[in-house]
Amino acid sequence: MSESNVIRLGNGILLDSKGKLLCQTVDKSCSNCKWHDGFSWVCYNGLSEYRADFTDPDDVCKEWEKKDDSRGED
Numbered sequence: 001m002s003e004s005n006v007i008r009l010g011n012g013i014l015l016d017s018k019g020k021l022l023c024q025t026v027d028k029s030c031s032n033c034k035w036h037d038g039f040s041w042v043c044y045n046g047l048s049e050y051r052a053d054f055t056d057p058d059d060v061c062k063e064w065e066k067k068d069d070s071r072g073e074d
Contacts, residue, residue, distance in 0.1 A: 014060060023062050031057035034065040 006022065007015040014023040030036040035045035036055060043050040048063040 028064040030055045030059045
């Protein structure tokens with residue numbers, strides 16, 4: 001499905017051009033995804049439609065994974 005056929009309602013809700021729910025990822029945006037680089041804004045998730053592309057922190061996709069905030073410090 002092309003990006004032009006997707007309706008973004010915000011807060012992680014995506015609809016197709018007919019209003020059918022595609023994805024509901026409340027609080028699951030690129031800004032808090034494991035694969036989103038906050039410096040370059042590039043998606044590094046090979047399964048995502050946004051892979052190797054610049055993303056907006058408010059973008060969402062079905063391949064979202066929770067960011068691990070631990071830094072391995074004791």
